[in-house]
Amino acid sequence: MMKLQIKLKKSLIGRKPNQVKTAHALGLKKINQIVVIEPNDALMGMVKTIGHLIEVQEVE
Structure with missing residues (x-):
C-alpha cells in the first residue's frame, strides 16, 4: 500500500x-519531524490545510 511521509518544514509559531x-x-510538533501515514480522506484534508508548512512524499 502507498503511504505518505510528511515532514514539518516551517515553524508553527504565529x-x-x-x-x-x-x-x-x-x-x-517540531521542525524536521517526520511521520508516515496511510492516506484517507480525513488525513488528506488535514494535509491540504497545512500544505504550506509541510513537505509530502510517497513511500512504500
Whole structure:
C-alpha cells in the first residue's frame, strides 16, 4: 500500500490555531519531524490545510 511521509518544514509559531492543532493531530510538533501515514480522506484534508508548512512524499 502507498503511504505518505510528511515532514514539518516551517515553524508553527504565529500560525492560526486550527493549523497548529492540525499539525499536532498529524503528530508533527517540531521542525524536521517526520511521520508516515496511510492516506484517507480525513488525513488528506488535514494535509491540504497545512500544505504550506509541510513537505509530502510517497513511500512504500
